[in-house]
Structures are given as C-alpha cells and as structure tokens.
Amino acid sequence: xxxxxxxxxxxxxxxxxxxxxxxxxxxxxxxxxxxxxxxxxxxxxxxxxxxxxxxxxxxxxxxxxxxxxxxxxxxxxxxxxxxxxxxxxxxxxxxxxxxxxxxxxxxxxxxxxxxx
Numbered sequence: 577x578x579x580x581x582x583x584x585x586x587x588x589x590x591x592x593x594x595x596x597x598x599x600x601x602x603x604x605x606x607x608x609x610x611x612x613x614x615x616x617x618x619x620x621x622x623x624x625x626x627x628x629x630x631x632x633x634x635x636x637x638x639x640x641x642x643x644x645x646x647x648x649x650x651x652x653x654x655x656x657x658x659x660x661x662x663x664x665x666x667x668x669x670x671x672x673x674x675x676x677x678x679x680x681x682x683x684x685x686x687x688x689x690x691x692x
Contacts, residue, residue, distance in 0.1 A: 577666055577673075578645075580619040582628035583609055585650070585658060589627075592659030598666070599624075612636060620644050625673050627662055629653075634678050638689070646673030646691065651682045 581589055581602040590602040601624065603615055610618075612632050619626040625646040626633060634649060636642045653661050665681050669688065672679065676691020 577670065578622065578624040579666075580615070580622065580624040580626050582615060582626065582630060582633070584629040585627055586655035588655070589659045589662065593662065596659075596663050613642065616642055616644055625666070634680075634689075637678060644676065644678075646676055647678045648673070649678070649680045651680060653681070653683065657683075 578599045579593060581600060583604045585602070587602055587604050590600050593600045603609065612630065613636060616626060616633055616636055620643045623645050625648060626644060627648045627650065629650050631649060633647050637644050637647060648662060648665060650658055650661060661681060665679060665686065669677065669679055672688055678689040680687040
C-alpha cells in the first residue's frame with residue numbers, strides 16, 4: 577500500500593512499514609512542514625493513505641470536504657508500537673481505506689468512518 581506518514585508519526589515507522597512491503601513517504605524527511613492542508617493534498621495527489629496522530633486531518637476531510645485516499649489516525653500509540661499497530665490495521669482494513677475511510681485506532685478500539 578502507498579502511505580504518507582505525517583511528521584508526528586515516529587520516523588522509525590517509515591523503515592518498518594517499508595520493510596513490510598509498503599511504499600512509504602514520511603513528511604518528516606521534507607525540507608519544511610507545508611501545513612496540514614498541503615500534506616493531505618500531497619497524499620491525495622500521490623494516491624497515498626495518510627497515517628497521522630493529528631485529529632486535524634479528519635476535520636479537514638469531514639468538515640471541509642477535502643479529498644483524500646484514506647486516513648489512519650493513531651491515538652495514544654507509543655512510537656515503538658506505531659509500526660506494528662499501523663501494519664495490523666492496514667491489513668485488516670485495506671478495503672475500507674481504499675474506499676476512502678477514516679480509521680481511528682487506539683490500543684483497544686478501532687472506529688471506522690466510511691469513505692464516500
């Protein structure tokens with residue numbers, strides 16, 4: 577799967593997700609942070625699921641109606657667990673994400689807002 581990891585996601589998750597076979601870009605590698613709207617637009621333009629810790633992306637997608645290719649928001653997931661939690665949920669909810677879902681993940685719960 578094609579992913580764009582937001583700056584707030586641990587940089588080590590890029591290596592882990594790449595090793596798991598995903599095509600991964602981490603916005604932390606960019607020269608400067610262009611802001612949430614541009615990150616969401618870049619993910620959409622490149623056909624990437626956005627992985628973030630930031631609730632603002634869901635608000636941009638839902639309230640403002642900005643286009644996206646699926647969003648996973650990790651909530652209170654430690655840096656060292658982000659790769660495993662993300663990988664598990666990408667596999668489990670790939671079809672939902674491809675349909676534009678916004679998925680909020682904690683250690684004990686997953687909430688899916690259907691795309692479309």
